[in-house]
Ligand code: SF4
C-alpha cells in the first residue's frame with residue numbers, strides 16, 4: 529500500500545487537533561449507504577419547509593457530484609459544554625435556548641479553523657489539490673459520512689453521537705481531491721435503548737431513526753417561518769430557540785467531555801434570556817442583541833413568535849402589560865402569537 533495516504537492522514541489529524549477540533553476522522557469518496565432512507569424521508573414530506581434538502585438531493589447523496597475528483601472526506605467534530613456547564617434557567621419569565629446556541633455562532637468560530645485546515649491539506653496535496661469545506665452549509669449527508677469516518681454513530685434520535693463526544697457536538701467536513709487513508713466506520717450502539725424517542729415532547733419521531741421535522745421544536749422555533757401549529761404550542765413550554773430533550777436523554781452523555789474551543793466563546797447572556805426584554809426588542813435592537821449568534825437565524829419575527837408561545841405557556845399575568853404593548857405589532861405573525869398568549873393567560 530502507498531504509505532503517502534496514511535502519512536498525510538496522520539498529519540491532517542494532528543493539525544486538526546492543533547486547531548481545536550476534538551475529533552477528526554477520514555472516509556473515502558463513495559456515496560453514503562443511507563441514500564434510500566433519505567429519499568423515503570423526503571418523499572414523506574418530513575423535511576417540512578426545508579426545500580433545499582430536496583432541491584439538491586442528487587448531490588447530497590453522492591459527494592463526488594459536489595467535488596469532481598473527490599478522493600477523501602475529512603470529518604470533524606467540536607464538542608460543546610453540556611448541562612453541567614450551563615444549568616437550567618431559573619423558573620421566572622425566562623426562556624430556554626438550545627445549548628449549542630449559547631455561544632458565538634459556531635459557523636463563524638469553525639470557519640476560520642476550517643480555512644486554515646483546508647490550506648494545510650492543499651499544501652500537503654500539491655499544486656493540483658482542491659478542497660471544499662463546509663459547516664452545515666454543504667449538500668452532503670454529513671452525519672452518515674462522519675459515522676463512516678469513525679467519529680461516532682447516528683442514534684435513534686437521528687443525530688450523531690460519539691462514545692467520547694457524547695451528543696453535544698458540532699460537525700464540519702472538508703471534501704478533498706487529496707488521497708488520505710480512511711478510518712474504520714463506527715457502528716450503531718443504541719441497542720434496546722429508546723430514551724431519546726420517549727423524551728420528545730411533541731412525539732416527533734415516526735420511528736427509530738425517522739424524525740418528522742414538522743413536529744420537532746428545533747425546526748418549529750428556528751427553520752419554520754409561519755405560525756406554530758396550535759396543537760403543538762403547549763408542548764413548546766418555554767423553549768424559544770431549539771430543543772435539547774432527545775440529546776439530553778441519551779446515556780452516552782455520561783462519557784462526554786466538552787472541548788476547549790466553544791467554551792471560549794460562551795455567551796452567558798443567551799443561556800436564559802428575559803422574555804419581557806426580548807418582547808421589547810425592535811428590529812434594530814434585535815440586530816444588535818443577536819449579531820454573531822445562532823439566534824439571529826430566527827429573525828425578530830420568529831423569535832418574538834416563540835416568545836409569545838413561551839409566555840402563554842408560563843401563564844404569568846405579570847407578562848400581560850408587555851404582551852399588550854406588542855399585541856398590535858405590524859408583523860401579523862407576532863401579533864397573532866402574542867394575542868394567543870394573552871388569551872391563554874386570561875383564560876378562566
Ligand atoms: S429536538 Fe426536541 S422536539 Fe425535536 S425531536 Fe428532539 S426532543 Fe423532539
Ligand code: SF4
Nearest residue numbers: 683684718721724778
Ligand atoms: S438515547 Fe438511547 S436510543 Fe437514543 S441515541 Fe442515545 S443510546 Fe441511542
